[in-house]
Amino acid sequence: MGGAPEARTTPSRENEMSEKSYRDAIRDAMMEEMDRDANVLIMGEDIGVYEGTFRITAGMLKKYGPKRVLDTPIAEAGMVGTAVGMAMLGLRPIVEMMTMNFAIVAADQILNHAAKVRYFSGGQVDVPMVVRGPQGAGVQLSAQHSQSFESFYAHFPGIHVVAPATPADAKGLLKTAIRGNDPVIFLESAALYGMKGEVPDDPNFTVPFGQSRVAREGKDVTIVSFSRMLQLSLAVAAKLASDEGIECEVIDLRTLRPLDMDPVYASVTKTHRAVVVQEQWKPFGVAAEIAANITETVFDELDAPVARVTGEDVPMPYARNLELLATPHEPEIERAVRKVLYKT
Amino acid sequence: MAKAKKESDSAVLDAACAPEWTEILKQMIFIRRFEEATEREFRKGKIGGYLHVYIGQEAVASGIVGALQKGDAVFCGYRDHAQALSLGSDPNRVMAELFGKGTGVSKGKGGSMHLFDVEHGLYGGYGIVGGHLTLAAGAAYAKRYQGSDSVVVCYFGDGAMNIGSFHEAMNMAGLWGHQGMCPIVFVIENNGYAMGTSVERHSALTDLAARVRAYDIAGEKVDGQDIFAVRGVADRVVRQVRETGKPYCIEAVTYRFSGHGAADILQPYRTKEEVEQHRHRDPINILRKRLGEVCGLTDDDVKAMDEWAIERAANAVKFAEESSQPAPDELFADVVAEHGPRPVSEDERE
Numbered sequence: 001m002g003g004a005p006e007a008r009t010t011p012s013r014e015n016e017m018s019e020k021s022y023r024d025a026i027r028d029a030m031m032e033e034m035d036r037d038a039n040v041l042i043m044g045e046d047i048g049v050y051e052g053t054f055r056i057t058a059g060m061l062k063k064y065g066p067k068r069v070l071d072t073p074i075a076e077a078g079m080v081g082t083a084v085g086m087a088m089l090g091l092r093p094i095v096e097m098m099t100m101n102f103a104i105v106a107a108d109q110i111l112n113h114a115a116k117v118r119y120f121s122g123g124q125v126d127v128p129m130v131v132r133g134p135q136g137a138g139v140q141l142s143a144q145h146s147q148s149f150e151s152f153y154a155h156f157p158g159i160h161v162v163a164p165a166t167p168a169d170a171k172g173l174l175k176t177a178i179r180g181n182d183p184v185i186f187l188e189s190a191a192l193y194g195m196k197g198e199v200p201d202d203p204n205f206t207v208p209f210g211q212s213r214v215a216r217e218g219k220d221v222t223i224v225s226f227s228r229m230l231q232l233s234l235a236v237a238a239k240l241a242s243d244e245g246i247e248c249e250v251i252d253l254r255t256l257r258p259l260d261m262d263p264v265y266a267s268v269t270k271t272h273r274a275v276v277v278q279e280q281w282k283p284f285g286v287a288a289e290i291a292a293n294i295t296e297t298v299f300d301e302l303d304a305p306v307a308r309v310t311g312e313d314v315p316m317p318y319a320r321n322l323e324l325l326a327t328p329h330e331p332e333i334e335r336a337v338r339k340v341l342y343k344t
Numbered sequence: 345m346a347k348a349k350k351e352s353d354s355a356v357l358d359a360a361c362a363p364e365w366t367e368i369l370k371q372m373i374f375i376r377r378f379e380e381a382t383e384r385e386f387r388k389g390k391i392g393g394y395l396h397v398y399i400g401q402e403a404v405a406s407g408i409v410g411a412l413q414k415g416d417a418v419f420c421g422y423r424d425h426a427q428a429l430s431l432g433s434d435p436n437r438v439m440a441e442l443f444g445k446g447t448g449v450s451k452g453k454g455g456s457m458h459l460f461d462v463e464h465g466l467y468g469g470y471g472i473v474g475g476h477l478t479l480a481a482g483a484a485y486a487k488r489y490q491g492s493d494s495v496v497v498c499y500f501g502d503g504a505m506n507i508g509s510f511h512e513a514m515n516m517a518g519l520w521g522h523q524g525m526c527p528i529v530f531v532i533e534n535n536g537y538a539m540g541t542s543v544e545r546h547s548a549l550t551d552l553a554a555r556v557r558a559y560d561i562a563g564e565k566v567d568g569q570d571i572f573a574v575r576g577v578a579d580r581v582v583r584q585v586r587e588t589g590k591p592y593c594i595e596a597v598t599y600r601f602s603g604h605g606a607a608d609i610l611q612p613y614r615t616k617e618e619v620e621q622h623r624h625r626d627p628i629n630i631l632r633k634r635l636g637e638v639c640g641l642t643d644d645d646v647k648a649m650d651e652w653a654i655e656r657a658a659n660a661v662k663f664a665e666e667s668s669q670p671a672p673d674e675l676f677a678d679v680v681a682e683h684g685p686r687p688v689s690e691d692e693r694e
């Protein structure tokens with residue numbers, strides 16, 4: 001492998017990787033798709049002149065102009081509703097929510113309109129649009145700015161719900177979202193924006209929806225998670241492996257709708273024990289859905305009840321000590337792994 | 345002619361005896377007979393769910409739609425049968441939709457409130473009051489973005505003007521209009537009631553057309569019972585919006601003779617006398633009288649139209665009745681796209 005790079009005659013980016021932050025991966029995905037298809041545009045609050053609260057859209061107004069990078073009033077229902085209309089007419093709008101907490105204001109446009117127009121029109125229209133933005137606990141953002149919405153959106157047919165855990169998935173899944181023909185709720189973890197990872201350079205790199213991934217192989221316990229909690233789960237798995245020789249298999253769901261349970265079933269069939277980790281509140285959450293699916297499908301494989309690790313069932317408090325108590329961390333995941341192993 | 349001219353400043357009045365007007369009368373009579381048929385079939389249990397008919401408001405649908413051209417898009421609320429029929433949807437398929445049959449315009453999956461016929465420009469009836477206004481504003485933006493000179497028409501009732509999405513849609517349309525990027529005609533179907541709550545009881549300012557001026561959108565009132573007036577305003581406004589890309593709002597003052605929905609039998613919010621009084625201004629009679637006085641349309645002419653309309657409505661009922669229910673497979677079709685991503689064509693590439 002001693003050949004100098006400049007000696008290559010057919011430079012290809014197909015297999016090349018670059019280290020990128022989760023934030024930059026999201027921006028790259030949007031800009032590559034805007035370069036590829038003039039129907040793609042982005043709208044949101046302070047995404048243009050201000051360049052985005054989280055700087056996801058930095059440089060985009062300058063490059064694409066105000067017709068394709070639309071600064072909107074603070075009007076979430078207006079943003080999402082107009083995007084639905086644009087999508088029905090053939091455009092591919094991306095709506096950036098400053099945080100996903102504000103998207104609840106647009107719940108009628110997302111759930112009653114975007115999610116249902118294809119169906120009640122008898123398939124006469126596509127609704128290719130993405131509503132994306134950060135969610136989850138931050139640092140002392142208190143009750144209205146710290147929520148997670150996976151189970152809320154994933155309850156409804158007619159939309160896809162995506163929650164990437166790595167920069168590469170953030171890019172690949174967002175490109176799939178933009179190229180698709182349905183409304184996609186793209187839930188970014190605000191706490192992961194600065195996280196770096198290897199991301200393929202190939203502009204045609206995409207990650208399909210509905211393909212859960214084995215993020216770490218193991219034989220003793222299956223940990224199922226997504227988004228930021230996947231990273232915590234991986235940290236716990238590494239610690240338990242090196243300290244105690246407990247081998248956790250960690251599965252990243254990537255998309256909650258469509259939900260790919262097959263790798264989970266295969267893993268539980270091997271480990272016979274499962275822990276599901278989510279940041280959101282326990283009642284009626286993703287973990288409950290995963291646990292129910294496991295018991296419905298591979299009940300006989302289980303040697304222990306499925307354990308759930310979740311946030312506490314309270315609005316997020318402001319005080320830092322209370323906030324830390326309200327959100328799940330590595331020790332809770334570790335305890336749950338021991339619990340299903342009956343090693344308490 | 346002189347008398348008619350005094351009553352209306354319609355730009356189309358000089359052509360009042362053109363065959364087009366006879367066709368418009370025929371269409372309005374048909375919409376009336378169609379709606380009466382739906383009420384009968386609802387009472388028989390052939391039509392389920394909710395049923396909101398357009399009886400009394402026909403001139404608003406016919407008058408505005410008449411000013412449109414191919415490529416224009418229409419969004420409306422759930423009182424949407426008349427818009428579909430005015431746009432040229434097959435009445436058989438509209439009736440079949442109400443019957444929940446697979447031959448319906450929305451494959452039997454939408455029903456009365458969700459008529460869609462994209463081929464004829466109908467982008468839907470919607471069931472959440474005011475929710476579709478934002479969609480229509482976005483569609484108008486898309487039309488300009490795509491370089492088209494098409495316009496969007498968005499119908500909604502007076503009751504829709506108090507929900508947040510009304511204000512958000514108006515404000516964004518007003519803003520985009522500054523760039524000539526929002527060719528939309530908002531049509532307030534002011535029938536005096538938000539279901540059972542009168543305008544006086546639901547809107548702090550009862551001059552509804554004036555309310556849109558807060559969003560830098562020009563608006564005007566028109567007598568929604570007089571199709572000459574509606575069409576005259578529509579022709580001018582649609583042309584203007586097509587040229588400027590700026591939104592405009594028409595408040596059509598009208599009245600529904602039927603209840604809000606098929607279940608609104610007692611109508612405690614209004615008196616029988618009030619309804620009777622408004623029946624004197626039946627839009628069909630107004631047009632019929634005018635064509636009689638000015639163009640010599642005879643009672644026999646009208647009778648022939650009415651017979652044609654009754655038969656056509658009956659045929660629609662027959663078609664709907666004889667159509668099959670949707671196949672069970674349809675339950676799972678159209679939830680999400682089953683086709684892959686649409687390839688990007690060369691001219692769409694940036």
